Amino acid sequence: MKRIAIFPGSFDPFTKGHEDIVLRGLTLFDDIIVAIGYNSGKSQRYFPVEFMVEKIKETFKNQPSISVQTFSELTAEFAKRNKARYLLRGLRNTTDFEYENSISQVNRNLNPELESVFLITSPAFAAISSSIIREVHRYKGDVSSMIPYKL
Numbered sequence: 001m002k003r004i005a006i007f008p009g010s011f012d013p014f015t016k017g018h019e020d021i022v023l024r025g026l027t028l029f030d031d032i033i034v035a036i037g038y039n040s041g042k043s044q045r046y047f048p049v050e051f052m053v054e055k056i057k058e059t060f061k062n063q064p065s066i067s068v069q070t071f072s073e074l075t076a077e078f079a080k081r082n083k084a085r086y087l088l089r090g091l092r093n094t095t096d097f098e099y100e101n102s103i104s105q106v107n108r109n110l111n112p113e114l115e116s117v118f119l120i121t122s123p124a125f126a127a128i129s130s131s132i133i134r135e136v137h138r139y140k141g142d143v144s145s146m147i148p149y150k151l
Helices: 016-025 049-059 075-081 094-110 130-138
Strands: 004-009 031-037 066-071 086-091 115-120
Touching (some): 004 016, 016 031, 031 049, 075 094, 086 094
Parallel strands (some): 004 086, 031 066, 086 115
16 A cells, blocks of 8 residues: 655745655655645735645656645545545644644544654754745845745
8 A cells, every 4th residue: 555645734835844854755655745725724825826836846846756736625634535644744843843743633533544744854944934934035035045946
């Protein structure tokens, strides 16, 4: 049976930290679906979803086992529909752990076959967040060292 993992997030934008987690995840999983969710708690995106799909596909164009999809349903249901038994998540700090632990418990309750796998962010990317990138970009700062594609 193929080991399929979902790497879900809003990816607004997709960062070098995200890229690092996905590439490292390839050592654990046969296929990884980068799943861009429409977060009901976020009323407006900074980068359009279609743009981010294109940039993520471009980033992994030489990795056939990585695909990109969008979804607007519960992550646990999206995983079932895609026959994924794993959620891949990155942790930068203890705040991320607290949040991800709660989400993991809910996902496991909704889909008992779904296992969350956490990778600690590589030190070089621990300070990078999508919100920091948005803020720097908004004020015309250079974000090229924080993202794996050209804007």
